[in-house]
Amino acid sequence: MEASRDFVYQKFCDYYRDPSNTIPAPIFLDQREFGYLTFKERFMIRHQRFTGIGNLRAVLSQTAPSDVYHSCAYYENPDFDMDKKGWLGADLVFDVDADHIPTSCNKIHDEFTCSKCGFSGRGITPEVCPVCEGTKFVTKTWPCELCIQSAREETAKMIDMLNNDFGFSLDEVHVFFSGHRGYHVHVENESVRSLDSMARKEIVDYATGLGLALLDKDAKEKQGKRNAKKFNLHNFGWNKRLKVGIQNFVQNASKEDLRKIGLKNYALLKNRETITARCVNEGRWESVSGVSVQTWLKLAEYVRDLQSAKIDTVVTTDVHRLIRMNGTLHGKTGLKKVEFPARNLYDFDPFTGAVAFKKGEVKVLISDAPEFKLNGQTLGPYRNETKELPVAAAVMLICKGRAEVAN
Numbered sequence: 001m002e003a004s005r006d007f008v009y010q011k012f013c014d015y016y017r018d019p020s021n022t023i024p025a026p027i028f029l030d031q032r033e034f035g036y037l038t039f040k041e042r043f044m045i046r047h048q049r050f051t052g053i054g055n056l057r058a059v060l061s062q063t064a065p066s067d068v069y070h071s072c073a074y075y076e077n078p079d080f081d082m083d084k085k086g087w088l089g090a091d092l093v094f095d096v097d098a099d100h101i102p103t104s105c106n107k108i109h110d111e112f113t114c115s116k117c118g119f120s121g122r123g124i125t126p127e128v129c130p131v132c133e134g135t136k137f138v139t140k141t142w143p144c145e146l147c148i149q150s151a152r153e154e155t156a157k158m159i160d161m162l163n164n165d166f167g168f169s170l171d172e173v174h175v176f177f178s179g180h181r182g183y184h185v186h187v188e189n190e191s192v193r194s195l196d197s198m199a200r201k202e203i204v205d206y207a208t209g210l211g212l213a214l215l216d217k218d219a220k221e222k223q224g225k226r227n228a229k230k231f232n233l234h235n236f237g238w239n240k241r242l243k244v245g246i247q248n249f250v251q252n253a254s255k256e257d258l259r260k261i262g263l264k265n266y267a268l269l270k271n272r273e274t275i276t277a278r279c280v281n282e283g284r285w286e287s288v289s290g291v292s293v294q295t296w297l298k299l300a301e302y303v304r305d306l307q308s309a310k311i312d313t314v315v316t317t318d319v320h321r322l323i324r325m326n327g328t329l330h331g332k333t334g335l336k337k338v339e340f341p342a343r344n345l346y347d348f349d350p351f352t353g354a355v356a357f358k359k360g361e362v363k364v365l366i367s368d369a370p371e372f373k374l375n376g377q378t379l380g381p382y383r384n385e386t387k388e389l390p391v392a393a394a395v396m397l398i399c400k401g402r403a404e405v406a407n
């Protein structure tokens with residue numbers, strides 16, 4: 001145990017001491033609060049201020065922390081106590097993490113155990129223990145490719161909204177692999193800096209589709225055609241998203257898909273082309289016999305849930321939030337947080353691009369690990385076996401509590 005932690009710590013030291021590993025400085029570095037978790041004592045040191053990336057690098061190479069963070073916020077005095085810092089503004093930040101997305105695989109590889117009563121289960125960790133109402137859990141997770149793919153799809157929706165609905169260019173939207181099971185999206189634009197927590201909550205509600213009004217309240221009501229008049233989708237933002245989503249659904253749905261959302265009438269599946277053209281494009285929602293406006297509304301709600309971006313809402317609304325620093329290592333994987341161009345979301349492979357340790361091999365005793373890919377190699381599955389592994393893989397397994405350095 002001790003030897004394994006020492007091994008990982010040594011690798012983190014090597015990483016931070018190697019000048020060829022670039023750690024990019026965030027903009028306005030000297031106005032940000034920095035914080036880091038010490039590797040051995042697991043102690044969080046906060047309220048640090050650095051005047052340049054050189055000073056920061058010096059501290060990182062001395063201490064080799066487990067995790068390094070900086071504030072999304074800019075302060076007059078980033079090193080003062082919270083209430084005396086003098087908040088000047090903050091980046092707009094979104095966090096997409098497989099921890100919050102119900103994937104089909106998390107029931108297989110994620111486990112949680114309540115620290116208070118020992119209640120345990122598989123899948124997403126609950127916020128509150130159903131047995132003792134405790135809120136602390138020991139979790140065992142795995143950064144699997146399916147999880148990353150789910151997070152990637154949610155990130156794509158978020159980028160699309162920022163780009164097409166909010167009007168930020170793709171160059172203004174900074175996208176990062178988080179180093180674990182997700183992505184961070186930062187907007188560091190002057191126009192978002194002064195937004196308060198409430199304004200950020202409005203943006204979160206937009207992204208998640210919360211409170212989205214499906215019926216137009218201002219539309220004139222006509223006897224008998226009440227909802228048809230009020231349900232009118234235009235070609236921008238969420239309306240466009242619903243329109244395209246409903247179109248896709250009608251084009252591709254099976255009877256089973258209809259049943260899943262509680263629809264028992266299959267009239268939608270006959271003459272799909274005509275129906276999309278007439279109903280969705282022309283807004284003649286009542287023109288298919290047996291399919292009411294209520295049915296379309298139900299379908300719209302279903303599409304809204306599909307199209308909403310599953311972001312961690314607390315991260316965006318917290319204007320004092322600390323976020324992992326670009327170029328630093330994630331203590332749960334040994335992978336780095338890496339930026340890549342927004343348009344490369346689907347091309348960037350974190351299991352290659354975020355690998356920090358490219359050299360050497362080490363012998364480890366692996367308790368259990370699923371099959372995984374790292375740096376172009378397919379490894380595992382392993383169960384109670386001793387193997388010589390590339391350092392990056394060994395570090396990840398040790399960080400995940402699935403292996404120990406073998407003597």
Ligand SMILES: [Zn+2]
Pocket residue numbers: 114115116117118119129130131132133134
């Ligand atoms: Zn409990």
Ligand SMILES: [Zn+2]
Pocket residue numbers: 103105106109142143144145146147148
């Ligand atoms: Zn998974």
